[in-house]
Amino acid sequence: xxxxxxxxxxxxxxxxxxxxxxxxxxxxxxxxxxxxxxxxxxxxxxxxxxxxxxxxxxxxxxxxxxxxxxxxxxxxxxxxxxxxxxxxxxxxxxxxxxxxxxxxxxxxxxxxxxxxxxxxxxxxxxxxxxxxxxxxxxxxxxxxxxxxxxxxxxxxxxxxxxxxxxxxxxxxxxxxxxxxxxxxxxxxxxxxxxxxxxxxxxxxxxxxxxxxxxxxxxxxxxxxxxxxxxxxxxx
Amino acid sequence: xxxxxxxxxxxxxxxxxxxxxxxxxxxxxxxxxxxxxxxxxxxxxxxxxxxxxxxxxxxxxxxxxxxxxxxxxxxxxxxxxxxxxxxxxxxxxxxxxxxxxxxxxxxxxxxxxxxxxxxxxxxxxxxxxxxxxxxxxxxxxxxxxxxxxxxxxxxxxxxxxxxxxxxxxxxxxxxxxxxxxxxxxxxxxxxxxxxxxxxxxxxxxxxxxxxxxxxxxxxxxxxxxxxxxxxxxxxxxxxxxxxxxxxxxxxxxxxxxxxxxxxxxxxxxxxxxxxxxxxxxxxxxxxxxxxxxxxxxxxxxxxxxxxxxxxxxxxxxxxxxxxxxxxxxxxxxxxxxxx
Numbered sequence: 001x002x003x004x005x006x007x008x009x010x011x012x013x014x015x016x017x018x019x020x021x022x023x024x025x026x027x028x029x030x031x032x033x034x035x036x037x038x039x040x041x042x043x044x045x046x047x048x049x050x051x052x053x054x055x056x057x058x059x060x061x062x063x064x065x066x067x068x069x070x071x072x073x074x075x076x077x078x079x080x081x082x083x084x085x086x087x088x089x090x091x092x093x094x095x096x097x098x099x100x101x102x103x104x105x106x107x108x109x110x111x112x113x114x115x116x117x118x119x120x121x122x123x124x125x126x127x128x129x130x131x132x133x134x135x136x137x138x139x140x141x142x143x144x145x146x147x148x149x150x151x152x153x154x155x156x157x158x159x160x161x162x163x164x165x166x167x168x169x170x171x172x173x174x175x176x177x178x179x180x181x182x183x184x185x186x187x188x189x190x191x192x193x194x195x196x197x198x199x200x201x202x203x204x205x206x207x208x209x210x211x212x213x214x215x216x217x218x219x220x221x222x223x224x225x226x227x228x229x230x231x232x233x234x235x
Numbered sequence: 236x237x238x239x240x241x242x243x244x245x246x247x248x249x250x251x252x253x254x255x256x257x258x259x260x261x262x263x264x265x266x267x268x269x270x271x272x273x274x275x276x277x278x279x280x281x282x283x284x285x286x287x288x289x290x291x292x293x294x295x296x297x298x299x300x301x302x303x304x305x306x307x308x309x310x311x312x313x314x315x316x317x318x319x320x321x322x323x324x325x326x327x328x329x330x331x332x333x334x335x336x337x338x339x340x341x342x343x344x345x346x347x348x349x350x351x352x353x354x355x356x357x358x359x360x361x362x363x364x365x366x367x368x369x370x371x372x373x374x375x376x377x378x379x380x381x382x383x384x385x386x387x388x389x390x391x392x393x394x395x396x397x398x399x400x401x402x403x404x405x406x407x408x409x410x411x412x413x414x415x416x417x418x419x420x421x422x423x424x425x426x427x428x429x430x431x432x433x434x435x436x437x438x439x440x441x442x443x444x445x446x447x448x449x450x451x452x453x454x455x456x457x458x459x460x461x462x463x464x465x466x467x468x469x470x471x472x473x474x475x476x477x478x479x480x481x482x483x484x485x486x487x488x489x490x491x492x493x494x495x496x497x498x499x500x501x502x503x504x505x506x507x508x509x510x511x512x513x514x515x516x517x518x519x520x521x522x523x524x525x526x527x528x529x530x531x532x533x534x535x536x537x538x539x540x541x542x543x544x545x546x547x548x549x550x551x552x553x554x555x556x557x558x559x560x561x562x563x564x565x566x567x568x569x570x571x572x573x574x
Contacts, residue, residue: 006335010321017323078319082380085283086336087309233287235246 003088004096011100015066021104024062028108031058036115046119052133052202055112056195059141060173064165066104067148068158070097071229075156090226098149098222105141109134129204136201139214144169146221153228236261236388236418237282242291244277251277252442255291261387262415266433266450267422268538274442275422276316276392282420283313283390295388309338312381316392318373322366326357326376329365330383337384351379355409371402378409389413391421395428407432426538438541445541453537462530463509466498469522475499477516483507496525 015021035054039045074080083093116130148165155161176193180186191213200207237259244251252274259265267275280286282293284304293300298307321329330348339347352358355375360368365376374394381389394410395403410432413419423429429436430450438445438453446453467474471489478501479487485502492498503509510529517524 002338003336006332010324010332014321014323078315078317079321081280081285081315081319082313082333083336085285085308085311085313085315086333087305087338088336089305233285235286 003092007096008099011097012103015104020065024065025108028062029111032112046123048116048130048133049202059144060169063144064148064162066101067145067152067165068161070149071153072155072158072161090229094222094225094229101145102142109137132201132204132206136198140198143214143217146218150221150225153225237295239293240291242281242293243289245289250442255444257437257447259418259420261418263434264414264419264432266429266436268429268436269439270424273439275439279390279392279422283311284308310386311388311390312386314377314381314391314394318377320365320376325362325364327361330379333380334383339384347383351382355379371398374398387418389417389419393422461503461507463501464528464530465513466526467517467522467524468496471497481509481512483509
């Protein structure tokens with residue numbers, strides 16, 4: 001466990017030490033703030049449900065910028081050679097990287113709790129959906145980060161990692177459109193599509209099926225990342 | 236300490252190394268000498284657990300580097316060729332991270348970091364960002380990193396490349412200071428490094444081992460001729476003929492070095508030293524003997540002989556004395572590209 005925490009800690013530190021970390025955080029806060037205040041000012045909507053679903057689109061653009069460097073940068077600069085000749089298993093390396101990026105994302109989310117707090121000051125909203133919505137956002141972003149980490153493991157170019165990840169995320173997002181309907185394949189597409197599951201959380205429902213979906217998706221992606229990392233040894 | 240058996244690594248169709256076997260005894264400093272793209276980096280990466288061999292085995296202190304990779308990696312410190320470090324950390328932070336990841340007990344991390352910073356003399360830059368360090372200091376931090384968890388085995392890939400002469404001397408001193416307490420494998424394509432630092436040398440070329448021995452033994456073993464050089468004032472042809480007639484002389488070459496002065500190079504059987512006979516002869520004939528030297532074959536000559544394909548162009552041709560970083564292989568440059 002110690003190598004995992006050491007790697008995660010270094011990763012988190014490195015986000016705060018790099019321009020990219022700050023740019024992503026600033027952009028996220030700007031858009032998140034706009035979505036929140038615009039909804040109140042223009043439409044008079046005093047709830048978070050719309051905000052959760054709007055913000056996810058920003059994450060499609062921003063989270064790949066966080067994950068692209070995870071392994072690709074180490075590969076590009078050669079630092080992976082020092083890391084992987086340390087007594088660290090592939091799982092520990094991947095888990096550390098994942099947790100580091102997830103922690104940074106969690107900090108980003110944490111900064112937005114000013115919005116629900118504002119709402120409770122303005123009125124007396126139901127607080128349940130706030131908590132479930134944030135849990136949903138964490139799982140949702142966690143899935144994106146796992147996908148980004150996997151893509152970053154397969155290349156030594158950060159640009160390729162960014163574009164590849166964004167493409168996959170957009171694709172998974174679009175699946176939810178194609179899945180509107182009641183045919184079995186549409187339901188399947190709905191299930192695979194990542195944002196679908198978020199909506200239930202935003203409504204205030206924590207469905208174990210959705211929880212299972214996110215957790216297993218993340219687990220699957222981390223597994224693929226470990227395999228991809230191990231595969232480099234054979235090249 | 237290290238046992239490598241029949242190691243082979245293919246990158247696609249291309250064999251980076253083939254059938255490489257050698258042993259390193261505890262406390263020994265082993266030099267890995269070869270031209271670029273000879274397979275040095277590939278071999279070291281396999282022993283360090285970064286790459287998996289296509290076939291063959293390697294063990295570190297009895298632990299197989301493939302089957303029990305993490306355990307084997309616990310026993311070694313590795314400095315890759317390009318000295319990759321996290322530029323956004325300070326020296327102290329970086330070394331503490333390395334110690335932490337490699338399982339140095341929490342309470343001892345500070346102590347270990349201070350100790351290796353002291354040993355590699357980077358203490359004054361402890362809190363500087365690695366990004367700002369010069370090449371020489373990066374190299375030292377790289378070595379410090381390999382030492383921080385106090386592993387019995389150190390693998391250093393070209394530890395002095397890109398350093399200025401003073402830094403090179405310092406790094407060599409540092410490595411020599413590890414003899415006995417640590418086992419060291421270091422690779423280089425610089426000959427004097429091997430002669431100065433190493434107990435034994437593995438010469439590798441084209442992915443295969445060309446020779447393994449001590450620097451001195453290698454030189455002696457491959458010494459096929461004994462050569463003397465004399466500078467004489469006198470008639471060129473007569474002197475050459477006279478020298479050629481000395482018992483044991485095989486061939487004589489000459490060149491003009493001044494007005495009426497020629498330098499003759501006399502090749503002789505390895506067990507013959509012609510110096511006294513030649514001196515007596517020259518004096519007896521009344522020529523002017525200006526200079527005389529016995530030329531032993533240097534490790535450099537041996538190296539070139541072993542790593543050059545053309546048979547004729549081997550012995551001693553065009554070799555400068557002393558320093559020599561030579562022989563870029565024109566063949567394949569693929570090694571080291573793929574991380």
